[in-house]
Amino acid sequence: MALESKQAITSAQVQAKLKNESSSTEGDDRSSVAEVLLAAGIDLKDDDPTEPVLTLRMWVLGIGFCIVVSGLNTLYTFRNPSITISSTVVLLLAYPLGKLWEKVIPSWNIPLGERSINLNPGPFNKKEHILVYMMSNLSIYVRLGADVLTEQQMFFGYKAGWGFQILITLATLFVGLSLAGIFRVLVVLPHELVWPGLLGTSALTSTLHRVGQTDIQAIGHTTWKMSRYAFFSVVFCISFCWYWFPDFIFPALSYFAFPCWIAPKNTIVNQLFGMKSGMGLLPLTFDWSQISYVGSPLLVPAWAIVNVFGSLVFWIWIVAVTCYYTNTWYSGYLPFQSSSVYDNTGSTYKAAKIVNKASRFTIDVAKYEAYSPVFMPVTYALTMFGLSFATLSALVVWIFLEKGQLIADAARRVRQSFAKGKVKQLFASDKNSQNSEVPMWWYLCTTLLALFLSMFSVEYWEVELRWYGALLACAVAIFFFPPLALVYATTNQKINIDIFCRIVAGFVFEGKVLANIWFFDLGYVSTIKGLYFCQDMKLGMYFNIPSRKVFIVQCAGIIAGTLSSVCVLYWSLGNIKGICTTEAVNGFSCPFSRTHFNTSLIWGAIGPRRFFNNEIGYHSLLYFFIIGAVLPVIVYVARRRYPRNTLLQKIHIPLFLGGLNYLPPATGTTYGSWAIVGLVFGILVRKHLYAWWYKYNFVLSAALDSSVSAAGVVIFFAIFYSGASPHFTWWGTKVYKDTCDWKGCSYLLLPESGKFA
Numbered sequence: 001m002a003l004e005s006k007q008a009i010t011s012a013q014v015q016a017k018l019k020n021e022s023s024s025t026e027g028d029d030r031s032s033v034a035e036v037l038l039a040a041g042i043d044l045k046d047d048d049p050t051e052p053v054l055t056l057r058m059w060v061l062g063i064g065f066c067i068v069v070s071g072l073n074t075l076y077t078f079r080n081p082s083i084t085i086s087s088t089v090v091l092l093l094a095y096p097l098g099k100l101w102e103k104v105i106p107s108w109n110i111p112l113g114e115r116s117i118n119l120n121p122g123p124f125n126k127k128e129h130i131l132v133y134m135m136s137n138l139s140i141y142v143r144l145g146a147d148v149l150t151e152q153q154m155f156f157g158y159k160a161g162w163g164f165q166i167l168i169t170l171a172t173l174f175v176g177l178s179l180a181g182i183f184r185v186l187v188v189l190p191h192e193l194v195w196p197g198l199l200g201t202s203a204l205t206s207t208l209h210r211v212g213q214t215d216i217q218a219i220g221h222t223t224w225k226m227s228r229y230a231f232f233s234v235v236f237c238i239s240f241c242w243y244w245f246p247d248f249i250f251p252a253l254s255y256f257a258f259p260c261w262i263a264p265k266n267t268i269v270n271q272l273f274g275m276k277s278g279m280g281l282l283p284l285t286f287d288w289s290q291i292s293y294v295g296s297p298l299l300v301p302a303w304a305i306v307n308v309f310g311s312l313v314f315w316i317w318i319v320a321v322t323c324y325y326t327n328t329w330y331s332g333y334l335p336f337q338s339s340s341v342y343d344n345t346g347s348t349y350k351a352a353k354i355v356n357k358a359s360r361f362t363i364d365v366a367k368y369e370a371y372s373p374v375f376m377p378v379t380y381a382l383t384m385f386g387l388s389f390a391t392l393s394a395l396v397v398w399i400f401l402e403k404g405q406l407i408a409d410a411a412r413r414v415r416q417s418f419a420k421g422k423v424k425q426l427f428a429s430d431k432n433s434q435n436s437e438v439p440m441w442w443y444l445c446t447t448l449l450a451l452f453l454s455m456f457s458v459e460y461w462e463v464e465l466r467w468y469g470a471l472l473a474c475a476v477a478i479f480f481f482p483p484l485a486l487v488y489a490t491t492n493q494k495i496n497i498d499i500f501c502r503i504v505a506g507f508v509f510e511g512k513v514l515a516n517i518w519f520f521d522l523g524y525v526s527t528i529k530g531l532y533f534c535q536d537m538k539l540g541m542y543f544n545i546p547s548r549k550v551f552i553v554q555c556a557g558i559i560a561g562t563l564s565s566v567c568v569l570y571w572s573l574g575n576i577k578g579i580c581t582t583e584a585v586n587g588f589s590c591p592f593s594r595t596h597f598n599t600s601l602i603w604g605a606i607g608p609r610r611f612f613n614n615e616i617g618y619h620s621l622l623y624f625f626i627i628g629a630v631l632p633v634i635v636y637v638a639r640r641r642y643p644r645n646t647l648l649q650k651i652h653i654p655l656f657l658g659g660l661n662y663l664p665p666a667t668g669t670t671y672g673s674w675a676i677v678g679l680v681f682g683i684l685v686r687k688h689l690y691a692w693w694y695k696y697n698f699v700l701s702a703a704l705d706s707s708v709s710a711a712g713v714v715i716f717f718a719i720f721y722s723g724a725s726p727h728f729t730w731w732g733t734k735v736y737k738d739t740c741d742w743k744g745c746s747y748l749l750l751p752e753s754g755k756f757a
Contacts, residue, residue: 052121053549057101058128062135062553063560065090069136070143070561071568072713077143078150078572078579080591080665085713088204088706090136091129092236095208098124098132126209130543133201134536134550135557138173142565144528145169147592148521149569152463154580154590155351155597156513164461165566167453172521173558174450175474176529179481180537181443181551187485188537195538196299196492200705202542203698207232231696232703239288239707246287248715248725254287255736257669264739267747271324274741275669277335279317283672288708293670294662295492297678298701303650304491305682308659309675315382315660316668324378327748329616331378333756335744338380339591339664341598343372344755346746351597355513355605363511363605373614373757374602383663384599386621388499390628391658395495397632398654399483438547446555450474454522464515465522469508473522476501481527487654488531489538495658498524502603509604516604517596585720591665616757628657 072085107120149165152158180188187193207228226234246254252261259273259282271278275285285291297305324331333346341349354368376385451474455467465473480497487495498520505519533554540550572588573579580590602611612619632653639648663671686693719725736742750756 048125049544051125051127052118053127053131053545054552055121055128056117056119057098057105057121057124058131059556061094061097061101062132063556065094065132065136066138066557066560067564070138070564073143074146074565074568075572076712077146077592078576078584078588078590080587080589085709087133087137088201088702089709091133091201091204091208091702092706094129094132095124098129126205126543127545129205129209130539130545131549131553133205134539134553135560137532137536138554138557138561142169142173142561144525145172145521146565146569147590147596148517148525149566150573150580150590150593151596151600152514152517153573155593156355156517156600158463158514160461160463162566162570164457164463165569166562168457168518168521169562169566170558171450171453171457172526173529173562174446174453175477175522175526176531177533177554177558178443178447178450179477179527179530180533181438181440181446182478183482183485184534184537186482187489188534188541193486193489193538195489195535196301197295197488197535198539198542199299199698200296200701201539203228204232204702204706205543207699228695228699232699235700235703236707239704240711243288243708243711244715246285247289247712248719248728250732252732252736254285254290255742256284256286257282257736257739257741258284260739260741261735267740267745270740270745271336271747274336274739275667276741277337277744278668278741279321279336280668280670280672281317283669283676285669285673288704289712290670291673291677292705292708293666294674296701296705297674298681298697298704300492300678300682301490302679302682302686304493304652304655304659305675305678306650307491307652307655308493308671309679311387311656311659312668312671312675315387316379316663320378320382323382325747329378329381329618330375330757331381332748333746333750334375334377335746336377336379337664337667338377338744339595339598340377341380341601342375342377344375344757345372346750346756349374349598349601351601351605355601362513363607368606368610372755373616374606374611375616375757376618377664380598380664381618381621383660384595385499385618386624387657387660388496389621389624390631391495391654391661392497392500393625393628394632394654394657395480395483395487395497395628397629399486401632401636403483403486438551442551458518463518464509464512465505465518466515469505469515469519470522472504472508473501473519474526476504476523477527477530481530483654484527485531485534487652487658489534491652491655493655493659494528494531494661495654496524496661497527498599499603502599503608506603506608510607510609511605513600513604517600520596520600585725595665628653631657 069085069087069090076085102120102122102124105120107118107122109116109118145168149169152160255275257273257275257278257280260270260278263269273282274280275283291297320336323329324336327333330344334342343349349372353371355363451471454470454474457463458465458470459467476497480500484495484497487493501520501523502516504523505516509515509519536554537547537550540547576585576588578584579588580593582589584590612622635648635651635653638645642648660666660671681693681697685697719728748756
């Protein structure tokens with residue numbers, strides 16, 4: 001009864017708060033933090049400080065899942081569409097294992113000198129569960145580095161060996177951890193920064209640990225009586241069974257561009273409605289892995305989805321289409337969209353003709369001039385270059401205008417910590433406080449370790465990036481990390497700064513492609529890893545886990561995840577038939593590494609000076625720097641002039657310019673279906689079925705993500721890896737491949753000379 005009374009009061013308070021809310025702007029989201037957290041099962045006041053945390057049970061489950069999931073996610077980074085073994089799967093599997101340990105293992109104390117370890121310290125609690133999740137969550141971090149290692153080995157032919165791969169992966173992870181720790185006061189501790197990507201995780205965790213207890217009732221209703229756990233179980237089972245159809249039995253359901261099936265040879269129809277090389281004007285798919293390719297749309301605020309969808313409509317369906325059919329940058333001779341770059345015959349660019357191991361991966365200018373300049377599909381040029389340029393300048397201006405006071409206040413607090421009598425608070429350890437913050441000197445130590453590993457790796461293995469290049473890359477990461485983290489903490493969308501890193505490396509290490517690769521890895525990939533570390537720190541706050549214990553678990557996971565990822569990388573590149581080619585089994589064509597390769601070729605081998613000074617006209621993309629700097633000022637002034645205009649309050653310029661950063665290899669269909677699902681649940685369902693949304697929305701997201709990930713693993717090893725897949729073929733497995741969309745037909749035909757430029 002006491003529990004039910006407390007829940008009723010909380011629900012009434014949330015409902016009253018909801019009625020007083022205005023529009024769903026960014027500022028309004030901050031005012032409804034309590035409502036969102038409660039819907040995701042987070043109660044910051046619900047804490048038992050006596051619960052054991054760093055138990056043997058947690059270490060065994062955490063390290064075990066970290067090794068397995070890191071390996072599987074490294075494997076799946078080679079696949080298109082990529083499948084992520086999300087950490088929600090670990091949450092789901094760790095719970096019964098933790099409860100089994102609780103029931104079976106005896107409660108014995110094992111003496112270790114002056115201390116002892118209890119084999120079974122009691123019930124498997126939420127804090128242990130979350131730490132297991134954090135360790136397995138490192139699998140997402142290590143796969144980012146695997147893409148770059150694959151690019152170097154498979155596309156440029158340079159095998160540096162185990163030592164380099166392990167140390168450089170550790171270096172980028174420790175850079176990310178250091179960034180998260182140094183800036184945690186700014187991007188982790190503030191209460192108004194929710195980090196929406198955590199809501200599905202927290203909802204699932206709370207649901208599992210509430211089994212057998214009174215479930216939270218939906219606000220003001222008794223209609224939705226099914227418990228969250230029962231709902232999760234039903235959705236998981238249905239989704240697990242369904243995914244066999246779009247992934248194996250009927251893959252045309254995944255690539256459901258049926259107008260292309262009707263007119264498979266009609267170029268215009270395939271370019272308009274195609275979802276592989278086309279615009280995706282009919283964003284229809286029955287594959288959750290396609291819909292959630294850029295992240296679960298059920299977790300993203302509606303105002304953020306509107307900004308990204310507006311970007312898709314304007315930049316891809318209007319600007320890109322106009323450029324394409326007017327043959328801007330010779331794009332009419334190429335597919336509308338592709339992850340590849342091309343030569344002047346419309347064929348995939350052959351990097352081996354201008355750069356190879358014999359030339360120490362430095363461009364042969366004579367061969368380059370005799371061969372061809374690099375030509376990009378129009379969407380590739382706009383999103384990977386033009387919009388990336390605009391996003392860089394927009395981030396700097398936006399952070400100054402919108403978040404300048406917030407950063408100034410944080411800097412003032414840090415400066416005051418160094419004042420007389422307060423330095424001890426920043427660096428000293430308070431052993432008497434269970435929940436004391438991690439002292440800054442811990443993160444300073446990880447920073448020094450990261451810098452040493454970075455400089456040693458690039459110098460000893462001679463990958464062209466000198467020690468000062470590693471330091472410069474880390475400086476770029478430090479400069480851009482705060483604005484990137486603030487955007488991610490409010491929208492769950494990552495903004496790219498990779499092009500900036502590429503350009504800087506292109507000028508400093510001109511013509512050296514390997515230097516460009518690793519400058520990108522240390523400057524950009526490290527910042528993305530830092531975002532995930534911040535997210536885990538915030539999750540620790542939500543479940544009242546002492547920050548020092550979170551730090552220890554993150555460091556342990558870094559080591560275990562790195563070793564697992566590198567081992568699987570070696571196995572995959574040597575055992576999967578046709579890997580990183582278009583003939584690869586089950587789509588193991590290395591789409592992310594291929595995209596990185598194209599970019600490395602442009603900025604590393606050819607270089608920014610040669611790229612922008614040719615006759616193609618790519619220099620016009622530099623004007624996007626001006627566009628990105630001007631747009632935030634216009635919106636900022638308009639907001640001050642019209643403070644009650646709802647539309648203006650919803651506009652988020654960095655997200656509008658940088659929200660399409662997964663495109664390519666994502667497509668218009670991917671983003672369109674993501675936006676439609678997100679807006680249906682974020683606006684229509686939340687408005688008209690609020691009781692259902694409040695109780696099930698985040699649980700639904702967790703169930704769909706985890707079921708697709710689990711089914712993907714089963715299907716791969718049971719069907720594709722076993723060799724059974726070639727024996728299964730019918731209309732539904734090939735109809736979408738017999739189209740111009742799949743083959744990447746161009747709008748214009750090649751001239752009789754065989755070259756268009």
